[in-house]
Amino acid sequence: MTEFDQGARVNEIRHESGSRTEHFRLIRGDGRFTADLRIAGLLHAAFVRSPIGHARLVGVSTQEAHQCPGVEAVFTSGELPALSAQLPSPFEIPGFDTRLQSVLAREEARHAGEAAAVVIGTGAQEARTGATRLELELIPLPAVIDVEKALLPDSPRTYSDAAGNLAGRLTRGFGDVDSAFKQAQRVVSRRFSAARAAGAAMEPRCVVVDPSGSDGYALTVYEGTQAPHAVRRSIAKVLGLADKDVRVVAPDVGGGFGPKGRTYPETVALAAIALAIGRPLRWEASRSEDLLTTFHGRGLVVQADIASDEQGHVLGLRARLIQDCGAYLPTAAVVPLNTAQHLLGPYRIPACRFDLELVYTNKTPISPLRGGGRELGVFVLERMLDHLADALDLDPLEIRARNLLQPEDFPYDTGYPSRAGGTVVYDSGQYPACLETAKALVGYDDLCAAQEVDRQAGIYRGVGISMFLESTGLERERARAELTPGGRVQLMVGSPSTGQGHATSFSQVFAREARLPISLIDYRSGDTHLVDTGIGTFASRMAVIAGNAAAAAGKAFRERLREAASEELEAAAFDIDLAGSVLQVAGAPGRGISLETLAGRLESRGHLAKVAVDEEFAPERPTSFAGGAHAAVVRIDPELRSIEIERYVVVHDCGTILNQAIVDGQIHGGVAHGLGNALGEALLYAEDGSLISDSFLLYPIPRAAWVPKIEVKHLASPSPFNPLGVKGAGEGGTIGALATIARAVEHALAPFDVTCDDLPIRLHDSRLVPHAANRQ
Amino acid sequence: MTPADSAIEVRLRVNGLDREIDVDPCRLLVEVLRDDLGLTGAHVGCDSSQCGACVVLLNGLAAKACTVLAAQCNESEVTTIEGLSSGSELHRVQAAFQEHHALQCGFCTPGMIMTTVDLLTTNPSPTEAEITEALHGNLCRCTGYVNIVRAVLSLAAHSSSEGGEG
């Protein structure tokens, strides 16, 4: 049962109909995912990939594939200039040895799944059969698998022309860390690791490219992407086209979680080939292809030291972060930089230094994945506080309380250098209240008190509580709105929804500001044709940035409507108000005009465009900080080594809540994702760099019976950095879950002296199967 | 797609309509539904029979349409998500999913709904444990299953339907 307190209710923008706008199509099977599109004359593509992590490509024999029935063409990297081009990187780091992937591998394949050829067939099956007949002549090379060993001088190298596997080093921090450690009365040092994990969106990647020009574009690309505008930029750049020649559409997107925010070689290859042969093309990843090639997340080793006084006040924090980047750097250092920044958490930390090492390995590239690196910063910090508490014989909640920022500290300048320049400033929060609420809700004191008695009865129960922080927002986003000839309103936002219910939340915000019924609004997004700019749906940024853009558009739209009506009704615009779908002259009942009539009249005079708005929200401080506390109660059977999650509580502060059901859903899904990462998900590689975990059998994600009922309590501290007061909510569920579960397991197994600093947590090295508690 | 020489004729009753189609004997039911009959509500989320995005009712029972050859289904009755409701009227399982916000991206949803329909046919009052057991073969990455379980529970015969968002 979700709880909701009065404080937050005041800030909720009430939704008129209770139902989510986009649900109706999806529950009837009328969703339109990329794989559902049907285009006449469509050909299908299948990729031929390296099965191992590192190999020299000495030749490709295509003859047999060509002879397969239904095979129309075969392409290797030399066939078209674009196929040997490099995928552009949106970021560059000075001084880094930045290696980028080429669309098809040329001389070497540097991770299992890297494609070297494409077979085009009349059907998907024909293309796939052709692909099995195409032979890559590969000479295996030693593969770099272990990220720490990769740094040893005698390690094999991902790039033979490089001195080692280090892509680059970065240092971040502030304050005098060395003297903090000199003065410290207590120093605790620990090593942590997190396995690689997959986004595993239920919709595998799929691309359809139409070069027919029927919509006026040289190329129209359909892909379930989180960032259509970035995909457009990359395609245009590689193909030497202008952005305006390429249209990218994200139809319904079956989950994103970060990895679908990138431009992939398959997309660019299809675009290049479709343009060359003048036929529409389609490629759909199988699940194993998706696990193999869709960028991975996590993959980090951290050595951390924390310094404190005898009372547990943190004086300084040091960490060395070794990021397994895979074979290429498509997102530069975004992930470990997020990790480093989130090592500060919601606490007052006077000094810190973080040394980041980005390391190439013969594995799939790394991208942000639900949490985007933040989850591991929070994991390491919260674990360090637990260990420090244990060393000082303090309650772990007490040590947190002593270091948490207080409500009066905001806005709080952390002193940490921001990527955008200046320093990182936290906007708002009530961290002590979040901690206290989580403690009370889960019954922390009683659980601790009962532990001894329980253990005597053979019951190993533990409770973990930890804090989380989530930077959300970033950059800019636009919202456009137009009055349609029929008197409805079309609201358009650049970046797509990938399950976050944007149609509902943003229509709601817009409708409230425009004073229109939400039922009049048709929402569209994720199409570069409709809105020419968009950054993408990631970093929990859409409610913060696009939400405020929609609000501004609503406000402006109301003014345009009143101006248009004032001409019709011959009254001053400020005298006109909206009631339902009627524009009414104030104090003059009967003098009104319905939206439909107004639209009709404007249309007949060619003036409909007068009622159109285009608002960009690009705030000075585009980052807000959601935060809160997670609490978990676990029961462990030491013999079966099974973990049962008896309760899971999230106290969440994302500022103003636009739609509570949607926010709760984000938290539920985020926690489940975090439980997966904490208790089982790991992408494992063999010595030769082939991926072992290439199916849902070998990469099990949480199932219904694994996930407990997740209780959510909202405390709202609206952000002063944006007009709506919103802070993002997409990733806090995942970010907070890792350390919370780790502590709960450790607490339950205190008699066994188990330490849970490696993710996923494995008891006695055996895979754990969590069982949910009996739901009442 | 041109049927291979070996194509065989299959008679199906799909969502109440009789269909006769020539299929290649190695094509899966889900491929035929999606590609030949245009019923794209059943989705393909995996290649190892693990995700349940493709679940349809085959002779009234939930079946993973990716694990059945179309040729095996001769003279069978198939109901897909598209055939569950008529007009703007929703099936009660669909209505419960809508009511309880039991979907986010919606990719897993048709399979979840079809599995639930089957569950409620065989067990009109499932407990929470029976629901999560029945949904074991249906993966969802978005919702954490919390609202899905809540939606199904609201339909259990013994449930005093919660109504509204919980």
Ligand code: FES
């Ligand atoms: S598609 Fe995954 S079980 Fe059928």
Ligand code: FES
């Ligand atoms: S709603 Fe997205 S996978 Fe279930």
